[in-house]
Amino acid sequence: MRSLPNQSRKLIYGLVIVALFGAMFPYSSRLADVKRRRDLGEAAIGQVDTGSFMLKLVLLGGARGIAANVLWTRAEELKREQDWDRMKSTVDLITKLQPHFLSVWTFQGWNLAYNVSVEWDAPEDKYEWIKKGIEFLQDGVRKNRKSPDLIWNTAWTYYHKVGFSDESIILRRLFRDDSDEGFKTYIDPETNNPVVKNDNFQLGYGWFSRSVKLVDEGEARLSAGSEAALDYVDPSPQHKGKPGDLSFRSMPAHAQTRYAVSLEKMSMQGIPATFGEVAKNEWAKSLNEWVKFGTFTYMTHNEVMVNGKKTKEPVQLDDETNPRKLASLSENQKYWTNRWADQMNYRYWKDRSKAEMTDQGVQARHLFYDGTIAYKSADFAQAVEKFKNGLSIWDELLKQHPDYRNDDINKKDTGLVVRRYLRALRQLGEAEPKDVPFLELAQASDQDVTLDPFDANEMLGVSPTGSRSEDQGKAPGQVPVAPGGSKPE
Numbered sequence: 001m002r003s004l005p006n007q008s009r010k011l012i013y014g015l016v017i018v019a020l021f022g023a024m025f026p027y028s029s030r031l032a033d034v035k036r037r038r039d040l041g042e043a044a045i046g047q048v049d050t051g052s053f054m055l056k057l058v059l060l061g062g063a064r065g066i067a068a069n070v071l072w073t074r075a076e077e078l079k080r081e082q083d084w085d086r087m088k089s090t091v092d093l094i095t096k097l098q099p100h101f102l103s104v105w106t107f108q109g110w111n112l113a114y115n116v117s118v119e120w121d122a123p124e125d126k127y128e129w130i131k132k133g134i135e136f137l138q139d140g141v142r143k144n145r146k147s148p149d150l151i152w153n154t155a156w157t158y159y160h161k162v163g164f165s166d167e168s169i170i171l172r173r174l175f176r177d178d179s180d181e182g183f184k185t186y187i188d189p190e191t192n193n194p195v196v197k198n199d200n201f202q203l204g205y206g207w208f209s210r211s212v213k214l215v216d217e218g219e220a221r222l223s224a225g226s227e228a229a230l231d232y233v234d235p236s237p238q239h240k241g242k243p244g245d246l247s248f249r250s251m252p253a254h255a256q257t258r259y260a261v262s263l264e265k266m267s268m269q270g271i272p273a274t275f276g277e278v279a280k281n282e283w284a285k286s287l288n289e290w291v292k293f294g295t296f297t298y299m300t301h302n303e304v305m306v307n308g309k310k311t312k313e314p315v316q317l318d319d320e321t322n323p324r325k326l327a328s329l330s331e332n333q334k335y336w337t338n339r340w341a342d343q344m345n346y347r348y349w350k351d352r353s354k355a356e357m358t359d360q361g362v363q364a365r366h367l368f369y370d371g372t373i374a375y376k377s378a379d380f381a382q383a384v385e386k387f388k389n390g391l392s393i394w395d396e397l398l399k400q401h402p403d404y405r406n407d408d409i410n411k412k413d414t415g416l417v418v419r420r421y422l423r424a425l426r427q428l429g430e431a432e433p434k435d436v437p438f439l440e441l442a443q444a445s446d447q448d449v450t451l452d453p454f455d456a457n458e459m460l461g462v463s464p465t466g467s468r469s470e471d472q473g474k475a476p477g478q479v480p481v482a483p484g485g486s487k488p489e
Contacts, residue, residue: 067097071090071093071094071097072094072104074090075087075090075091075094075108078090079111079115079116082119084116084119084129087116088112088132091104091108091111091112091136094108095139095140095143099140099143099144100143100144102140102144102147102149102150104140105136105137105139105140105144105150105153106140106149106150106153108136109133109134109136109137109140109153109154109157110133110153110157111133112129112130112132112133112136113129113130113132113133113134113157113161114133114161116129116132116133117129117130117133117161123167123170123171123174124174126165126167126171127162127171127174127175130157130161130162130171131178131183133157133161134154134157134158134183135183137150137153137154137157138154141154146214148211148212148214148215151207151210151211151214152207152208152211152248152251154207155203155204155205155206155207155208155210155211155251155255156204156251158200158201158203158204158207159200159201159203159204159205159208159251159254159255159258160204162175162200163200163201163204163258163262163454164454166453168267168453168454169266169267169268169269169453169454169455169456169459169460170269171200172199172200172262172267172268172269173268173269173270173271175198175199175200176198176199176268176271181196184196184197184198184203186203186206186207186210187206187210188206189206189209189210189212189213199259199262201255201256201258201259201262202255202259204251204255204258205252205255205256205259208251208252208255209252211248212248212249212251212252215248244298244299246298246340246343246344247344249293249296250293250344252289252292252293253286253289253290253292253293253349256282256285256286256289257286257289257290257349257352257353259282260279260282260283260285260286260353260356262454263275263278263279263282264279264362264365264366264369265369265452265454265455265457266455266456266457267454267455267456268456269456269460270456273366273369275362275365275366275369276362279356279362279365280357280358280359280362283353283356283357283361283362284353284357286353286356286357287350287353287354287357290346290349290350290353291318291350293317293346294316294317294318294320294321294346294350295316295318296316296317297314297315297316298314298315298316298317298336298340299312299313299314299315300312300313300314300315300332300333300336301336302332304330304332313330313332313333313336314333315333315336315337315340316337317337317340317341317344317346318346318350319333319337320337320338320341320346320347321346321347321350321351345407347403348403348404348407348409350403351401351402351403351404352401352404352407352410354401354404355397355398355400355401355404358397360393360394360396360397361397363390363393364390364391364393364394364397365390366390367386367387367389367390367393368386368387368390368394368417369457370382370386371383371385371386371387371390371417371420371421372420372457373457374386375387375420375423375424376457376461378427380424380425380427380428381428383420383421383424384421384424384425384428384430387417387418387420387421387424388421390417391414391417391418391421391436391437391438392437394414394417394437394438395437395438398410411441411444412444412448414438414441415438415441415442415444415448417438418436418437418438418439418441418442419442419446421436422436422442
């Protein structure tokens with residue numbers, strides 16, 4: 001049989017190739033659409049900062065996981081050697097190899113913000129590494145937009161590491177003074193617009209709210225086979241983002257409440273407290289967040305017979321604060337409402353917000369603040385006047401808020417005010433009045449001499465103006481002593 005001329009063979013081969021490409025086009029388009037919807041784009045090879053030709057070949061093949069494991073081991077070695085900059089570069093390389101390897105973002109973000117930062121002595125150095133950890137998590141969010149965990153972890157680091165560290169009063173000031181607006185920005189979950197704030201608790205609130213909204217929209221449900229699910233390298237570590245997770249859903253309210261609390265004391269070094277309408281508005285926002293949390297519908301863990309069919313029953317924690325609504329519930333609903341409300345201390349947080357947002361609440365807090373500054377400055381006459389007036393207003397207010405009044409947290413805070421009031425009276429040689437509000441709390445307060453580590457007035461001492469004493473040569477926490485008297489604390 002005669003063979004086909006070369007020109008004919010070329011034509012046939014060309015037609016076959018065109019036919020194959022034509023057959024592949026619909027499938028390629030479908031894959032591209034899936035990749036877009038599921039956010040499965042990988043990092044570009046050109047972004048990998050390495051001079052290794054072999055490593056770039058690895059990126060083209062199927063050995064990314066092996067390379068990532070090797071680099072993970074190397075990162076741990078560099079951590080032990082305390083070679084922080086090279087460790088950070090190595091971790092960055094892992095994320096470029098496998099941007100959907102969520103454990104890298106979660107663990108290494110924590111590692112930078114929590115483990116590496118504590119290796120430094122100066123708060124300024126600690127802050128820089130906390131910032132690196134947060135920025136690392138934010139990069140993970142950009143590459144994994146449908147992971148509520150990474151958004152939540154970013155929020156938590158703003159909220160907890162900056163706001164609850166031993167040096168939080170300094171770290172929060174460093175955050176406030178940071179000129180990097182990009183680092184102080186969150187996306188408003190309602191408007192999708194960027195919002196810049198100067199307080200880490202406000203950033204925590206914004207990121208927590210974004211995580212909750214993502215879950216509520218159903219975009220990040222990681223159930224197998226879900227079209228909204230993202231095929232992460234390691235889906236098993238995803239432990240947040242469950243609509244019925246009480247702790248997960250409560251964090252926007254906690255962050256907003258913490259911000260309101262921090263306004264009414266010197267929670268940043270050298271920044272006086274804020275009261276008036278600003279404080280009232282922030283406490284009103286806190287109440288709104290707690291009501292939003294409390295009116296979300298959760299489902300009971302167990303099933304009961306309803307209309308002849310086994311079913312889970314709806315529960316709202318806010319019903320615990322509405323006796324009429326609570327009485328209308330089934331016994332099973334009452335059980336879970338009470339159990340979960342107790343678990344989250346819901347009645348306390350809601351009642352506290354309702355009390356603190358009032359004119360009387362803000363006024364009493366202002367008097368307590370001024371009284372504390374006078375007390376620590378040995379101006380005992382001024383301290384007595386401020387504490388006396390503040391306690392009188394506080395007593396009348398909390399008669400209307402029994403859940404807040406009877407909570408141990410409030411008893412400790414109020415007991416400290418009573419203790420200082422009585423000591424200031426003794427410094428002036430005045431007799432103790434018989435009608436001192438909350439007098440029963442003073443004895444318990446005498447047995448607890450711990451100070452608030454998140455209040456610069458408590459930890460650093462104050463000047464008569466309420467700012468940090470820079471020129472008195474005192475050690476941290478040292479305060480003036482009245483002539484012939486004892487040290488106030």
